[in-house]
Amino acid sequence: MSRMMIQAAVTMDQLQHKLDLIGNNMANSQTTGYKSREAEFSSLLFQQINNVSGDPENEGNRLTPEGIRVGSGAKLGTANLDFTSGTITETGRALDTALRGDNYFYQIQDTENDGEVIRYTRDGSFHLSPVNDTEDVMLTTSDGNPVLGQTGPIVMEDGFDSIDIQANGQIMVGRGDQTEVVGELDIVEVIRPQLLEATGDNNFQLPDLAELGFEMDEIIQATDPTIDVIQSNALERSNVDVSKQMTDLITAQRSYQFNAQTISIGDEMKGLINQLR
Structure with a gap:
């Protein structure tokens, strides 16, 4: 699997967690005193900082700056609680x-x-x-x-x-x-x-x-x-803003679809390469 497809698959998995978070907020929109959760994403590139073993033999063909490797998508960084008062x-x-x-x-x-x-x-x-x-x-x-x-x-x-x-x-x-x-x-x-x-x-x-x-x-x-x-x-009452949750839901679904399409296009490209003679 190409790195493009790996990045898309990793991001889709994390977007599913965000969709679950939004669903939980909407399900508790009528729960007394419930505090909504907000998802924040971060790039996995930072996890590749300074992860090289230090073996000089591995440095010969480096294409990225020293101490950095190609990232592998995005992840759900934190799920912050919003403690503002409800109605x-x-x-x-x-x-x-x-x-x-x-x-x-x-x-x-x-x-x-x-x-x-x-x-x-x-x-x-x-x-x-x-x-x-x-x-x-x-x-x-x-x-x-x-x-x-x-x-x-x-x-x-x-x-x-x-x-x-x-x-x-x-x-x-x-x-x-x-x-x-x-x-x-x-x-x-x-x-x-x-x-x-x-x-x-x-x-x-x-x-x-x-x-x-x-x-x-x-x-x-x-x-x-x-x-x-x-x-x-x-x-x-709950401090969940249903209209905002619906907007976040649509945005997350679109992001999920775009990453799924990336995997489909990557698969089609590999198919075309395999057909070359």
């Missing part, structure tokens, strides 16, 4: 909340890891789940993961008449003529959101900060108690 929609549901601001996140416990791992999410659609065989209920996500408050999971005695989540994160319940604060959401601000890694189910996690040379307080900070970061009875 906030009123729902009228007491346990629905939306965060005001791009870098604020709820903290939840990952029950699949015995609650030892903290995840971050923008999905403020909360639920109440019973706690074992007690009369208590716990504030959880739709997947059943506990939502963290200032002192841990938010657990309250069942049987209240009303519940309301305040703009400062306090959770108020009413029993008859009495109201009480049963917990306060532990909302954090992620200073460097680009470090967050998607873990599925609309959740994110931090990488190993020690390997990156960061301290936890350089990345995660408590929110200012004087700032109201919550809008109650509302949800943040």
